[in-house]
Amino acid sequence: MSWVRVYVHMVFSTKNREPFLNSSELKKNVFQHIKKNAEEKEIWLDCVNGHQDHVHCLISLGKEQSISKVAQLIKGESSFWINQQKLMAERFIWQDDYWVVGVSESHLESVRKYIHNQEEHHSKQSFTDEINVFMEKYGWSFIKGK
Template sequence: MPFIKIYIHVVFSTRNRIPYFNTSELKIKVWKHIKKNANEKGIFLDMVNGYSDHCHCLISLSSNQNIEKVVQLLKGESSHWINKNQLTQEKFAWQDEYFAVSVSESMVESVRNYIKNQENHHRKKSFIEEYQEFIEKYNFK
């Protein structure tokens, strides 16, 4: 059995950045469901949290997983579940694109704290500002 620890910080937003998750109750319900679904699908989801219009996940890939498939499973199933349970007034969808960056072992705790503190973080900074920071910090062009 291979021993693998590859951490990835994934961020994806709601379609058109609509702030669907506008209550703490709804956010908690959705994040818990994403965590439960990931576990059922054999995806190691270390941390999940977000804000009204986006989601952060810290995942660790196993030897038979790739980022595209894991993100597709998380986003696709959660969209289906949100719509099936009519958790939003209009049809819910995630945007197609997402960010995914590797996280070194020495930075895992820092990323966990960043994800955990999304509410406080976004009192000071909008998702657009955060988005721009990701683009610049990770040299996405």
């Protein structure tokens, strides 16, 4: 029997970072649905939360799961569900890209706390500033022309 435990912190945003997730009730419904859908797809979604224009997920990848496939299953199905439920006046779509970093077991609690405290966090820091911090911390740079 194989045993795998690889945690990743995934972040993805609404198309053009539009603040579509602008009410507590809407966010609650979307995040609950993402959690339920992940469970149905056998994706171990430890926690999910976000702010008006983006979502954070702490995920433990299964032995046959890739980051791109998990992102596709979570983002694709949730945007389909949001549109099917007519939760927005206009068509909803997630941005194509996403950000993912590995999380060591020793940092799981701090990442969970960070994800659960998104409202408080974004009262002090914008999503753009957050991205810039991630990019600097992990040595990422924007790839032009893609």
